[in-house]
Amino acid sequence: RTDVRSFPTAEVITSEPFQFDFDRIQETTIDTGTPVAVTAVSSDGEWAFCLTPFYWGWVRAEHITFGTREQVAEYANAAPFVMTTASRGTVALVAGGTVCTQMGTRLPLREEKNHAYRVGVPTRKLDGSLRISDGFIAKRQEHFTPGVLPCTRQTIFTQAFSLLGEPYAWGDSRMGLFGRDCSRLIRDIHAVTGIILPRNADQQEKVCAPVVLFYANMSDDERKSLLADRVPPGAVLAMPGHIMLYLGHVNGEPYVIHDTSANGFSSVIVSDLSLGATSPAGSLLQRLTTAVMIG
Structure with missing residues (x-):
């Protein structure tokens, strides 16, 4: 497993001083056996620019082994x-x-x-x-x-709950420590069934079938009713910058499992959609834009 970087450096770049949890040039990671095409090498030979099946960026050259296209x-x-x-x-x-x-x-x-x-x-x-x-x-x-595992709701939920409590890691790496972010969680829990999703949340939202669209002027009650009446458990709920797995509702109250680093959490959690209601961004419920189905 190795990092994929925006630039050929291991230096940590943050938006704010000491915000080391969010290295802005950490794009993702690729795992053992991931095929890559090397298209360029840094001037010092330490980094290779790679195209992978789901991303592109700079990878340490020493972490790549070179074979023929056929191999x-x-x-x-x-x-x-x-x-x-x-x-x-x-x-x-x-x-x-x-x-x-x-x-x-x-x-x-x-x-x-x-x-x-x-x-x-x-x-x-x-x-x-x-x-x-x-x-x-x-x-x-x-x-x-x-x-592969059977492509069922039970499989997806079992995989998601097996990660409950795992620390959040932007771009899958938190100061070198193993982890996932919200979209990597969605990608990995589906990968075991043979479904290969894009890496990032906005891309995942685009390739899936829309079930419900949420509009800015909708009330909380309208949003909850749509979720309870029209969105099946196992759907994916999306908003700008975040994506979650919908678990269903209890007496009309919707619940999700997601990997988050906000509102005092930094791990995979189960929550309702009131989370963030007192923050400047607003609640998860009010930020929802779409519910989509995979497959």
Whole structure:
């Protein structure tokens, strides 16, 4: 797992002094085995500008291993495969050491044994070229599954609640610590079912099917009625700068699970939509713009 940066530097850039939780040039992260196309290299050779399946930006060159187009495509499209279903999973390399994967990461399945999966893991030779090394995953971890999980509401909710309480991390990295932000949570919990969403919240909103539009002049009661009557649990609720998974309502009061760094929280939480009512931005309910369905 490595960072994708707006510029070829590891320096932290913030909007306000000491606001280290929000490094504004931290775009996202890419995980073990993510195919990339390198289109440019920094003058010092330390950074490579990469196109990934869902983003682009600068990646440390030492974190990339180079293969032919055919080798990379074969690895990326390998079948059968195992899927990481936990927030993080551990793969033990036969040659020594471990690799950490995150929810939604696929690894080619080479052999299934009674107590373990043998998988292919991309590693880097001394000259930077690609080697596919053997790794083993203990089945008792229960952090991986062969193939994808069923694309059901139960799967999506189970995946989301498995991340409850996990610290928030803008661009998936908080001063180098593992985490997710709101849109990465939505992306990862769906990735385990084989649904590949864009990385950012506004892009996710655009590719999904709209169910309800919320207008600025709508009252709280009107918004709650629309959610209760027309929006199914498992839908995604969007607003400028934030996105959430809709859980349903209790006596007309809507609830969501989301990854937030606002209103005194900095983690994955379950809340109603009154959160933020006393803030300058207003409540989540009043900020809603759309409810959309994935798939």
